[in-house]
Amino acid sequence: MAFPGLLRAAIVRRACNVLLLLLAVLVLNFSLIHLAPGDPVEALVGEMGGATPELIAQLRVQYGLDQPFIVQLMVYLGNVVQGDLGVSTYYNRPVTALVLERIGPTLLLVTSSLFSAIVLGTLLGVFSAQRRRSPLSHLVTVLSLAGFSAPVFWLGIMLILMFSVAIPILPISGMSSGDSSQGIWLYCLDVGQHLVLPALTLALIYLAFYSRLSRTSMIDVLDADYVRTARAKGLSQRQVIYKHALRNAILPVVTFAGLQFGQVLSGAVLVETVFAWPGLGTLAYESILRRDAPTLLGILFFSAMIVIAMNVFTDIVYRLVDPRIKAR
Known part of the structure; x- marks a missing residue:
C-alpha cells in the first residue's frame, strides 16, 4: 500500500518543480525583455506615423509602462496566474x-x-x-x-x-x-x-x-x-x-x-x-x-x-x- 503514497508524493514533487520552473521562466523573460534597449511605445508610435506627447503618455499608462519595474513584474505575474497574458501592443489583440x-x-x-x-x-x-x-x-x-x-x-x-x-x-x-x-x-x-x-x-x-x-x-x-x-x-x-x-x-x-x-x-x-x-x-x-x-x-x-x-x-x-x- 506504500506504492500509491510514493506515487502521489512523486507527482506532487514534480508538479511543484514545474511551477517553480515556470515562475523562474516568467521572471527571467520579463526582466530580460524589459531591460533590453528600445521603447515599445516609441516603436508603436513609429508604426502609427507619429503622435502627440499627450497620446504617448496615454499609451504608457494604458500598457502600464509608467510604473516602476517591480510593479510591472508583479502585475504581470498576477495576470498570468489569472490566465491573462495581456494585449499585443501592435495587433491590439489578446496575446493568448x-x-x-x-x-x-x-x-x-x-x-x-x-x-x-x-x-x-x-x-x-x-x-x-x-x-x-x-x-x-x-x-x-x-x-x-x-x-x-x-x-x-x-x-x-x-x-x-x-x-x-x-x-x-x-x-x-x-x-x-x-x-x-x-x-x-x-x-x-x-x-x-x-x-x-x-x-x-x-x-x-x-x-x-x-x-x-x-x-x-x-x-x-x-x-x-x-x-x-x-x-x-x-x-x-x-x-x-x-x-x-x-x-x-x-x-x-x-x-x-x-x-x-x-x-x-x-x-x-x-x-x-x-x-x-x-x-x-x-x-x-x-x-x-x-x-x-x-x-x-x-x-x-x-x-x-x-x-x-x-x-x-x-x-x-x-x-x-x-x-x-x-x-x-
Missing part, C-alpha cells in the same frame, strides 16, 4: 488568441521534423553500426557530420534553390495555397506539400545528430554479452538487432529527443522565417522587430510549457522502453 492561432503550425513543423529525424537517424545509425567498416557506413558518417555542421538558414536557402528554382516541384513559402473550403483531403495535401521543405530543413540538422548517436550506442550494445548470448542461441540477425539490441541502444536517443525539443523549437524560428511559415517563430520575429513585449512574453511562456510537457512525456516513454525504470 494570437499565440493559439500560431501554435498549431509550429507544433506541426517541429513534431514532423523531429519524428522524421529520430526514425531515419536511428535506422541509419543501426545500419552503419552493423557494417561499421564498410564504405557505406563511412559515407553515412561523413554526411551526418556535414548535415550537423550546416547552418539551418543556409540549408533552407539551398533547398529552396534546389527544389523551387532549379527543379520547381515544391512551394517555398506559406502553409497552404488555398483554404479548407477546397475539401479536407486536398487541403491536407496542400499543407503537406508546403511542409516538405521547412520540415526537411529542420530534420536534416537533427538527422545527422541522431544517426551518430544511435550508431555509437548500437556499437556499444552489439559488443555486450547478452547480444552474443542471443546469437549463440541461434536467433536471426533481425531478432538480435530489433528485439534485443535496439531496445537498449535507443535509450540515449529517447533521452536526447526530450532534452533537445526546446532546441528544435528555437531552430524553428529561423526555418519559419526563411519559409514564411505562419507559426510562433514568425510571430516572435515580428514581435522582436516591433518591440511587442506582451506577445513575445506570451510566446516564450507557451514555448516553456511545451518544452516542460515534452520532458514529462520523455520520462513516460523512458519508463516504457526501459523495464528497469518501470520496475522501480
Whole structure:
C-alpha cells in the first residue's frame, strides 16, 4: 500500500518543480525583455506615423509602462496566474488568441521534423553500426557530420534553390495555397506539400545528430554479452538487432529527443522565417522587430510549457522502453 503514497508524493514533487520552473521562466523573460534597449511605445508610435506627447503618455499608462519595474513584474505575474497574458501592443489583440492561432503550425513543423529525424537517424545509425567498416557506413558518417555542421538558414536557402528554382516541384513559402473550403483531403495535401521543405530543413540538422548517436550506442550494445548470448542461441540477425539490441541502444536517443525539443523549437524560428511559415517563430520575429513585449512574453511562456510537457512525456516513454525504470 506504500506504492500509491510514493506515487502521489512523486507527482506532487514534480508538479511543484514545474511551477517553480515556470515562475523562474516568467521572471527571467520579463526582466530580460524589459531591460533590453528600445521603447515599445516609441516603436508603436513609429508604426502609427507619429503622435502627440499627450497620446504617448496615454499609451504608457494604458500598457502600464509608467510604473516602476517591480510593479510591472508583479502585475504581470498576477495576470498570468489569472490566465491573462495581456494585449499585443501592435495587433491590439489578446496575446493568448494570437499565440493559439500560431501554435498549431509550429507544433506541426517541429513534431514532423523531429519524428522524421529520430526514425531515419536511428535506422541509419543501426545500419552503419552493423557494417561499421564498410564504405557505406563511412559515407553515412561523413554526411551526418556535414548535415550537423550546416547552418539551418543556409540549408533552407539551398533547398529552396534546389527544389523551387532549379527543379520547381515544391512551394517555398506559406502553409497552404488555398483554404479548407477546397475539401479536407486536398487541403491536407496542400499543407503537406508546403511542409516538405521547412520540415526537411529542420530534420536534416537533427538527422545527422541522431544517426551518430544511435550508431555509437548500437556499437556499444552489439559488443555486450547478452547480444552474443542471443546469437549463440541461434536467433536471426533481425531478432538480435530489433528485439534485443535496439531496445537498449535507443535509450540515449529517447533521452536526447526530450532534452533537445526546446532546441528544435528555437531552430524553428529561423526555418519559419526563411519559409514564411505562419507559426510562433514568425510571430516572435515580428514581435522582436516591433518591440511587442506582451506577445513575445506570451510566446516564450507557451514555448516553456511545451518544452516542460515534452520532458514529462520523455520520462513516460523512458519508463516504457526501459523495464528497469518501470520496475522501480
